[in-house]
Amino acid sequence: MATRQPRAHLDLGPIRVAKGTVRLPGSKSISNRVLLLAALARGTTSIIDLLDSDDTRVMLSTLETLGIRAEAAGPAELRVEGCGGRFPMQRAELFLGNAGTAFRPLAAVLAVLGGEYRLAGVPRMHERPIGDLVDALVRIGARIDYLGKPGFPPLAIHSGRIIAGQPVSVRGDVSSQFLTALLLALPLLGMPTQVHVQGELTSKPYVEITLNLMSRFGVDVSRDGWSRFVVPSTHYAAPGRINVEGDASAASYFLAAGTISGLQGGGPVRVEGVGRTSIQGDVRFVEMLERMGADVSAGENWIEATAGPEARAKGRLRAIDADLNHIPDAAMTLGILALFADGTSTLRNIASWRVKETDRIAAMATELRKLGAVAEEGADCLRIT
Numbered sequence: 001m002a003t004r005q006p007r008a009h010l011d012l013g014p015i016r017v018a019k020g021t022v023r024l025p026g027s028k029s030i031s032n033r034v035l036l037l038a039a040l041a042r043g044t045t046s047i048i049d050l051l052d053s054d055d056t057r058v059m060l061s062t063l064e065t066l067g068i069r070a071e072a073a074g075p076a077e078l079r080v081e082g083c084g085g086r087f088p089m090q091r092a093e094l095f096l097g098n099a100g101t102a103f104r105p106l107a108a109v110l111a112v113l114g115g116e117y118r119l120a121g122v123p124r125m126h127e128r129p130i131g132d133l134v135d136a137l138v139r140i141g142a143r144i145d146y147l148g149k150p151g152f153p154p155l156a157i158h159s160g161r162i163i164a165g166q167p168v169s170v171r172g173d174v175s176s177q178f179l180t181a182l183l184l185a186l187p188l189l190g191m192p193t194q195v196h197v198q199g200e201l202t203s204k205p206y207v208e209i210t211l212n213l214m215s216r217f218g219v220d221v222s223r224d225g226w227s228r229f230v231v232p233s234t235h236y237a238a239p240g241r242i243n244v245e246g247d248a249s250a251a252s253y254f255l256a257a258g259t260i261s262g263l264q265g266g267g268p269v270r271v272e273g274v275g276r277t278s279i280q281g282d283v284r285f286v287e288m289l290e291r292m293g294a295d296v297s298a299g300e301n302w303i304e305a306t307a308g309p310e311a312r313a314k315g316r317l318r319a320i321d322a323d324l325n326h327i328p329d330a331a332m333t334l335g336i337l338a339l340f341a342d343g344t345s346t347l348r349n350i351a352s353w354r355v356k357e358t359d360r361i362a363a364m365a366t367e368l369r370k371l372g373a374v375a376e377e378g379a380d381c382l383r384i385t
Contacts, residue, residue: 205281246273
């Protein structure tokens with residue numbers, strides 16, 4: 001049988017209207033955190049609606065390499081047997097692709113637990129900074145060597161002499177994943193630990209996801225604003241069953257489609273799997289939609305959007321000038337919405353885009369220009385006309 005070759009491109013024909021209901025895939029941010037927490041917990045966790053993606057496959061494969069047992073228990077259920085805070089495999093070479101949500105937390109956890117590990121990824125992962133996290137871990141006794149350029153993966157992790165209970169500080173203005181990694185790892189020390197954040201913490205809602213999920217696994221972290229956190233000595237305990245919310249970042253695409261379609265008499269589009277009680281910060285994307293002229297409604301597990309009366313009458317949305325530090329992933333969808341707005345839209349405080357799987361500011365500007373927009377890059381902003 002002939003092997004089907006992947007398509008070099010995808011032809012997209014024009015769509016006159018978008019209307020209907022979409023069931024969202026699981027959140028990547030929640031999925032990978034839950035996988036790691038379930039692996040570290042005492043007991044067995046049943047995970048419902050886990051996202052199937054490159055990043056989650058990388059995390060699951062890595063955990064299995066470390067000795068964690070996971071098996072499908074139904075069409076949408078994965079059962080993970082926790083290790084009680086110590087991986088069975090104390091030596092391994094781990095390939096983590098381009099999964100930042102797997103690489104950084106695992107680096108912290110393995111450094112705290114000790115062992116002999118090598119962590120590597122694709123070339124782009126080796127360009128993504130990790131020095132601030134490594135520095136924080138080394139200050140409390142971890143032993144980590146860079147195998148390439150200092151400050152970047154790949155890494156060699158060795159058994160160190162972790163000073164349990166010693167306060168640790170980490171920069172918060174490059175990536176919130178550094179703080180998330182420390183928060184996830186520190187309960188394994190068995191001593192209360194203070195974490196101090198240096199500088200303004202970026203992407204705070206993603207840290208809120210981390211804290212919420214840690215609490216579901218029995219570890220309640222206290223905090224003083226966003227500058228000081230106290231991680232207790234409590235061990236992770238399996239919650240039994242946990243559901244993964246639909247991905248709020250993915251929801252933004254369909255809600256935007258409903259809004260744009262509404263300008264031409266279409267819409268609304270409803271997404272199911274995430275609603276007004278979501279733990280994901282990207283659900284606040286709807287606030288930006290409303291500022292641009294969308295009509296949004298929501299329930300416990302759904303959100304619906306179309307163009308509002310003023311936008312329908314004008315056939316255009318309102319341009320916005322907004323600080324998007326709190327919704328860095330969903331903010332990318334605003335770049336497309338800006339094409340349908342009057343005037344210039346400015347997306348601010350998005351410096352974290354530059355250290356993702358690609359330089360998102362440069363990539364977005366390049367592709368928007370191909371669509372006829374005027375796109376101007378700043379160090380941490382993007383202006384679109």
